[in-house]
Amino acid sequence: MRAKDVMTSHPILVSAAEQDRAALRRLMEDADIHHLPIVEDGHLLGVWVATGDGRVVMLGRDRVEEISSDASADAGMRALMGDAEAVLVRDAGLPVGVITRSDVLGIVRTALGRGIGRRHPRPTVIRIAGPSGAGKTTLIMRSLAHLGQFDAVVVQANLGPDDAEDGGPAGATGVREVVEPSAHWRSGLERVVSRLADAELILVEDRDGELDLAHGIGEDVQVAVVSAADAGSLSALQLSDAQAAVLTAADGLEPEEVARIVAAVEQRCPGLAVFVVASVQDDAGLDPWVRWLSMQVLRRHG
Ligand SMILES: Nc1nc2c(ncn2[C@@H]2O[C@H](COP(=O)(O)OP(=O)(O)OP(=O)(O)O)[C@@H](O)[C@H]2O)c(=O)[nH]1
Ligand SMILES: [Mg+2]
Structure with a gap:
């Protein structure tokens, strides 16, 4: 950024x-304004x-930078x-602008409005993985409705680039959503x-x-989403680097059956x-899950 921009x-x-x-x-x-530069013959x-x-x-003049x-x-x-x-700003020798602390504070105010300069070190990144149709999108959308206290973004690595223009389903809830298929990979996730x-x-x-949460790709937390009916076949190895599993569609099973699977x-x-x-x-x-999710963010905030 140049002096003329600010x-x-x-x-x-x-x-x-003038005295x-x-x-x-x-x-x-x-x-x-609070400053009047004194200029005589340039x-x-x-x-x-x-x-x-x-x-x-x-x-x-020692108190004015040029x-x-x-x-x-x-x-x-x-x-x-x-x-x-x-600061007196010159263009081809002619005074064309002034920068004072008021300008700096204006810049800071704009930056704060955009969330730049937050002191929390970085976002908490939660990777949600599971087989097709397991209920990942449904879970994310339902969770977001209870996570209004956080500035949240959904990254959709499960939609093609053709879907990018419309954004994904979370966009409709007013939550920012980025369609980024490359977030399936370490470098893509890091970039986004x-x-x-x-x-x-x-x-x-x-x-x-295939659910493989044995190796992270740079996220903070990995969550497996699997329908309760399919959860019996999950192996310890598949989940060895996961922190949580959400078993979905429990409404399709008897409560005793769900308890046995859990x-x-x-x-x-x-x-x-x-x-x-x-x-x-x-x-x-949903409540205990949302509480747990909130804790993941809060404990990283310190
Ligand atoms: N009965 C019932 N249906 C559910 C539940 N969760 C999701 N579904 C339904 O399952 C279907 C798939 O859900 P999605 O949330 O799109 O699943 P997904 O994992 O995002 O699927 P893909 O992104 O297509 O891989 C939808 O028709 C949902 O309405 C649940 O807890 N109970
Ligand atoms: Mg989905």
Whole structure:
């Protein structure tokens, strides 16, 4: 970024002859500024500054940095973080702009509005994998409805590039959704996560296929989504690097049958958090899962 990108253009300059402080203050108030560079015959002589206590004081030219409009904006920022009270920007020698701390604060405000500069180190990345039709999308959508406290993004690695224009199903809920088939791979996931660094939570719907959560691809948490009816065939090896399994469509089985399957999975995979959901009205299973998911984000926030 260049100085001309961040400066306030068409600066009001005053000559050395203008010494009437009341008039200078009125001028600054009318223009809603706090600095008036003093320029005589193109030479910078100093700057008038309206201080917070109502005074107007003159500072020497040593307190004003002069840079070219094509210079890096960073040069101006550094000057303001040091001794400079203002930065006078010149183009072909002519004063064309001023940068003050007000401009810097304006930039910071814009950045904050976009989530840039958050102190949480990086988003929590949750990879959700499972066979085709296991209920991954359904689970993500239902979970998002309860995760409004987080700035969440869904990364769809399970849709083709042709779907990218419309976004995926989460887009309809108002949650940001990125269709990124390459997020199935380590390098693709890394790229998309670095692009979404302002998010707090990234839910990645992984591509369908044989469930293999023995090797992570750079996410924080891996979750297997499998229909309860199919969960009996899950092996410990398949889930060896997973933190949770969500057994879906429990509404299609008798509760005793579900309990038996859960017990079997828990026995086979000690330490795995196992949840059971059924995308029906009175599903009580979603709550513990959403609480667990929230904890994954909160404990990374520190
Ligand atoms: N009865 C019942 N149906 C479910 C449940 N979860 C998902 N489904 C249904 O199962 C079908 C597949 O669900 P999706 O959420 O699209 O599954 P997916 O894993 O995202 O599927 P793909 O992305 O196509 O691989 C849909 O028709 C859902 O409505 C559940 O808990 N109970
Ligand atoms: Mg899906």
